[in-house]
Amino acid sequence: MYSSPLPGFSPGGGRTDLYWGVQLKKALFIDRDGTINHDCPYCKDPKDLRIFDDAVDIIKDFRKKGFVIVIITNQSGIGRGYFSEAQYEAFNTALLNELERRGAKVDAVYHCPHRPDEGCPCRKPGTGLVLKAARDLDLDIGSSFVVGDRDDIDGEMARRLGMKYMIIRRDVSP
Ligand SMILES: [Mg+2]
Numbered sequence: 001m002y003s004s005p006l007p008g009f010s011p012g013g014g015r016t017d018l019y020w021g022v023q024l025k026k027a028l029f030i031d032r033d034g035t036i037n038h039d040c041p042y043c044k045d046p047k048d049l050r051i052f053d054d055a056v057d058i059i060k061d062f063r064k065k066g067f068v069i070v071i072i073t074n075q076s077g078i079g080r081g082y083f084s085e086a087q088y089e090a091f092n093t094a095l096l097n098e099l100e101r102r103g104a105k106v107d108a109v110y111h112c113p114h115r116p117d118e119g120c121p122c123r124k125p126g127t128g129l130v131l132k133a134a135r136d137l138d139l140d141i142g143s144s145f146v147v148g149d150r151d152d153i154d155g156e157m158a159r160r161l162g163m164k165y166m167i168i169r170r171d172v173s174p
């Protein structure tokens with residue numbers, strides 16, 4: 001059962017900052033594989049899509065509290081040649097459609113297609129995806145939140161940015 005990690009936040013009453021006349025929004029940065037959907041691993045076929053019920057609840061809860069919902073996901077399967085960008089998009093579209101059908105609409109998705117050895121700054125625990133999303137969507141990192149299933153990846157990224165975060169342990173086999 002999911003209970004809100006944000007007792008201090010009232011619905012719609014979260015912090016917003018004014019910066020150069022732009023009103024920055026708070027966001028939930030949520031991991032995809034192993035957090036929203038059962039990890040395959042290297043999920044690519046929409047028929048393998050299985051969504052965790054508590055992930056739906058988390059997205060709906062943050063949405064209700066006024067957070068922009070952003071998926072940030074490492075997809076090195078693209079760089080490794082396990083699947084194409086088109087296959088990635090097909091799986092992702094199926095996931096977004098199913099989430100929206102269940103009332104958990106996602107606003108944006110950012111993915112890193114690179115292999116670990118490419119050393120790009122966007123592969124988590126690198127902070128590139130969050131920083132890019134924050135620039136693109138006028139997000140305030142300081143009032144945003146990270147949810148993931150890996151402390152060494154999602155948790156480490158959040159710590160590098162000084163962000164609040166929650167790691168959900170998944171002890172189920174895919
Ligand atoms: Mg994960």
Ligand SMILES: [Zn+2]
Nearest residue numbers: 112114120122
């Ligand atoms: Zn990358």
